[in-house]
Amino acid sequence: MTPVFPGIRIDAAELRLVRLPLLTPFVISTGTMTEKLFPLLTLRAEGLEGYAEGVMDTLPDYLEETLPAALPFLRQAILPQIIGKRFESPAQLGPILAPWRGHRMAKAMVEMAFWDLWAKALDLPLSAALGGVRDAVEVGVSLGIADIPTTLERVRVALDGGYRRIKLKIKRGHDIALLAAVRAEFPGAKLTVDANTDYRLGD
Numbered sequence: 001m002t003p004v005f006p007g008i009r010i011d012a013a014e015l016r017l018v019r020l021p022l023l024t025p026f027v028i029s030t031g032t033m034t035e036k037l038f039p040l041l042t043l044r045a046e047g048l049e050g051y052a053e054g055v056m057d058t059l060p061d062y063l064e065e066t067l068p069a070a071l072p073f074l075r076q077a078i079l080p081q082i083i084g085k086r087f088e089s090p091a092q093l094g095p096i097l098a099p100w101r102g103h104r105m106a107k108a109m110v111e112m113a114f115w116d117l118w119a120k121a122l123d124l125p126l127s128a129a130l131g132g133v134r135d136a137v138e139v140g141v142s143l144g145i146a147d148i149p150t151t152l153e154r155v156r157v158a159l160d161g162g163y164r165r166i167k168l169k170i171k172r173g174h175d176i177a178l179l180a181a182v183r184a185e186f187p188g189a190k191l192t193v194d195a196n197t198d199y200r201l202g203d
Contacts, residue, residue: 007088008121010114013079014042015071027145029171029198030061039071043082043113050117052109062196063105070106078110090115140165142194145174148181155182155189165190171198 018040026033039054056065081096097107119129141163143154170193
């Protein structure tokens with residue numbers, strides 16, 4: 001007889017802000033990033049830990065969600081509802097998260113940390129718990145705005161490193177010549193571009 005999984009009881013949660021300096025400045029049409037500030041959630045249960053990273057920023061310049069709103073929402077509204085409770089599966093988080101409007105990224109942090117925790121409790125790789133059938137996936141990389149020679153070198157390094165798709169950040173006046181040079185140098189590369197809302201209808 002197959003034993004019934006008893007679920008896991010969430011004993012504690014830790015929410016931290018992590019500040020990571022970037023190896024090189026990341027330039028897009030709206031500005032330059034030199035560091036990444038993000039929330040990191042740890043859920044603890046029965047000697048195990050599940051982790052999740054948030055993607056909201058300090059100001060709503062990219063997403064409508066922000067760190068100043070997400071952190072108290074998690075600390076005051078969501079985490080107190082799950083600490084000390086037992087869950088048999090990630091699906092049981094749904095009724096706790098559903099009543100709250102918006103805050104999709106903050107809710108996703110809780111779900112992701114629990115998925116990580118739940119997979120560890122089942123002694124499964126997270127990919128297997130999610131139904132995955134491979135042990136690796138193809139990934140792409142996003143490259144910030146730079147001059148053409150620098151961009152060509154960055155594309156070369158990325159492709160040599162195994163990235164299968166290159167996303168180039170562009171802006172008005174820094175687009176056609178750049179793309180033509182990259183395409184000429186790397187005719188087989190999968191390319192996408194992202195101007196971060198710099199273009200208008202007239203463009």
